Amino acid sequence: MKTFARLIRRYVLAAVAISLLLVIMAVAAFLWVSLRFGLRWQEQFRYSSSEIADNLQRDSQGDFYFQEHDAEEWMGGYSWAMVLDDTGQVIWRYRLPQELDHAYTASEVAVFSRWYLQDYPVFCQVRDYGLLVIGMPKGSTWKYNFWTYPELVRSVLSWGGAAAIGVLVLILILCLIFSWRGSRSLQVVARGLDALAEGRTVELPTKGFAGELAEKLNQTSAQLQYRNEIIQQRDTARTNWIAGVSHDIRTPLSLILGLAEQMQRDTQLPDAARQKAGKIQIQSEKIKSLIEDLNLTSKLQYGVQPLRCKTVHAGPLLRTMVADFCNEPVSERCEVELELDREAENVSVRVDAALLARAIDNVLGNSVRHNSAPVHCRVKAEKQGNMLCITCTDDGVGYPAAVLTALQSSETGENTPHILGLHVVEQILQAHGGRADFEQNIPRGSKVILHLPIQ
Template structure:
């Protein structure tokens, strides 16, 4: 909902900002038009009709002339010109068209002085020598009268800022009104999105323009719920199947291990038979480890394996885990050394010791089972920052490239290698808030680095 309200605020601010921008652009455009046509007018006419009227002179003999320059210079841009006396008679002219009269009545002068004379736009100026009339080319200028009350002009001039502010406030109020109405309609949809993000079922009844969105959310919620039910049933079936198979295998596997051990110790049997019995026992141990890893990874994946974490010191815990492995059946094929730095000796962890024992068993057992001859394993522990780093190295053949590819997150192929034991290591570390990194040891062998958070 907070994100949605921020979106509404941004919409309102954007609408107000755009309105202000449009007003500023409109004012700038009006100013540009005034400057533009002012420049055009100045380029078209060298002098204004007021300046021409001021420079036109009449001597004592009644002759008209321009001071400083000739008539052609002053009349640049104008079509024609004439001067009327008090009786309306033309007393001076410049290129006056033939179709125009040479004398006008007072009413005719009143008409053309305001608009046009025979479709010629004209400008008039009254001087001592008479009425100067300057004509422009036809269709070059539009002339219309405009009038208004002085109070209105003064009000617009003095109250213009107040008017603009009022318009802006009106725009802001309209934006807020429409935004509030839109937010009210979309509030239900936003609540539905929050519920959907939290995994709850959504059933909205929004109306108006948000009704279609509400219906789509209802359909999406129904589909997600249906798929979640299918996934839940599939996961439950998978977990129950793995648990059932593990339980069913455990009893016959225990019998096989027991009989294989008896046959291996029976001195009445030939050496070859006892050797085969030892092989049966070793392979059965592998099967039992695989079944236990499969059952454990299934529980960790679906949260069915509770973590029984307790505060422990890293040094004693690591020595006990290494000692437990060295007391196991695989210790005869390897040599394990442990080095714990002083900083890691008293580092406190919150860990499930049983699961951590499985981590050590899987990592060290992987080094033993995947090397044909005896292997030397090295376990070191140190604290870096707030993390305990436990590093496992061996001098064996190292990880096959295909195994590393799967461990580093690449999509496994149909012929991907078996890494269930190492996958269990990753799951246990993630459950403890840590991580596991797998790489090759230099110059040879494999390397596994466990990162566990140290309790503050």
């Protein structure tokens, strides 16, 4: 929602900035054009009509002459010039066209003094020696006159500034009103997007500025709701199927384990039969562990595994977990060493002890089951910043390259090895807000680092 508000503010500010920029550009263009044509005027016409009139003199004999420069210099750029006396007679001329060299009546003088003289733009200057008329080239200048009431000019000068400010204020108010209305519509859409992101159903009103967008969001929400229901049904069916199969297998598997254990302890059976019974028991334990992992990973993946978290000290918790593993039959082919530094001893973590024990059990059991010879396992806990790092290492053969690639990459393919037990470890740590890193131990063996956030 804040994003749309910022968007509206940026829009309004951008509109204001563009308007000011256009005004500045218009003023700059006007000044540039004025300067350009002013310089051009100076290049074409060296002197103004008033300067020419002031420097034109008449001596006592009635002859005209210019001061400082000759007539060619003063009249540079102009077409012709003449001086009329009070009766309208031409008493001085400069390159005056033949058709203009005649006497003029008062009415003719009144007309061309304001406008044109036979399409020549003219400027008139009154001096003691008469009326100086200077003609410019045809088409070089437009001359227009206008009239108005003095009250109108005074009103424009008095109220023009206030009217301009009022118009600008009105434009700003209208922009703010439309922006506010658009912002309200977009805020409704923003709340719909927030609800959609949280997985809730969206039903927005489809009227107003953002009605079409709201309708699209409603359609998207309906489609997502329908798909979520299908996915939920599928996930529930899959979880129930896995749980049902696990339950159905668990009963006959328990019978197989019990019979195998009885056969292994029966001294009347041959040694070969008792060894076969021991192998049956070991493989049955593997099947039991796989079923438990399959059931657990399904629950963790779909969020149906409850986390019964409690705040505990890391030292006693890890000692209990390692001791429980050492009491299992699989630990007969390994030696486990636990090391805790001082800081990690009393660190408090909030965990589901049963799930974390399952992760430790899977890591250590993986080291035992995938090494033919007995291995030495080492569990070390230390505090690193705000994380408790539990490092489990062994001195076995280490991870195969394909297994390590599958553990360190989320991509799966047809030839990806099955790493269900270690995948469960990843899920358990992620459920606790941590992570699991899988590496090769140096100089030999495998290494797993479990990162748990400290309470």
